[in-house]
Amino acid sequence: MLKKFQQALVKREEDGILRTLKPQSKGVDFYSNDYLGLAGNKELQLELLLQIQENPELLSGSSGSRLISGNSSKVTEVENYIAEQHQYSAALLFSSGYNANLALFSALPDRHDVIIVDEQIHRSVHDACRMSHAKKLKFRHNDLEDLECILQKQTGHCYIAIESLYSMDGDLAPIQEIAALAKKYNAALVVDEAHAFGVFGYGLIEKYQLHHDVFAAVMTYGKALGAHGASILCNETVKAYLVNFASPFIYTTAAQDFLWAAIQTGYEFLKKNPQLLEKLHRNINIFRNQNIQTPSSGLSPIQAVLIPDNQQLRNLQRALSDKNFLTYAVYSPTVKAGTERLRICLHSFNTEKEIVEMAEIIGGFV
Structure with a gap:
């Protein structure tokens, strides 16, 4: 058995995709999810300490x-x-967004139901579907026609699973149109707001006032809030059902109260410091003005730069690292060959000088 495991690891190393745990690097952060800088915000830390x-x-x-x-x-x-x-009637807290998605999709759909997921939905949803007895179908990323075509063919109850802001391409879901389709076909829409919460206020559900059209939403706090944990927003019936039937909730030791206190304090800190959000979107605009081609939304802190060659991508990341810029490269087969990319995360604390210098290096490779 150990030989089988070792062979799999050797294969990954040969392919250049072996994952290893490394100490945190020192440099200019363009790779973390700390979009508003709250993970290291001294003022917020002082509030928590008090x-x-x-x-x-x-x-x-x-x-x-x-x-x-x-x-x-x-x-x-x-x-x-x-x-x-x-503006939901109930919320249920979890120690992570991964566990929240596991709870939702493993507990709610039964063997008569269908879960229709965007093909780029987070891995946690796919893992949850494997725990469920429901049938899983995929629709092409953000493709409304494909989604409706699938909905038209279903006879049972359907759940639609999307993210509001996708972390790989940095693009936004057409959430209003998908909500309309869910309503048309009497499907339950579930939205993961992991990367949109904090970046767009309380997320795109609030931005477009879709509370009554979204059956359940997942908010995670390890990104823009700089904390940890997640909540499922739903009605009281769904919450009670999850408490009774969701294994990831039932069989997990509760977190310390400090985690819950940090989340609530983070919410209050966001409301008191709107300038952080303004700085973030100013920095996104600075990057977009550098004329780097990207499939990402002009409103997203995640900006993907396609470098369709693993070696060329390694060379670019090495050039950036030599200048102390920390970025995240995504190689095939993690993504399809020809769609390898540099995933850049912008933050409120990045300076214009840093953004321009990084873009100049990238410009030499694209």
């Missing part, structure tokens, strides 16, 4: 799952706060 000093019990372990001993008054308070902020 909360701990005033309430050191926030650091106590939860001692069990939320159905046994881990359902503190703090987690209930924060769930009610989140639901109110997003």
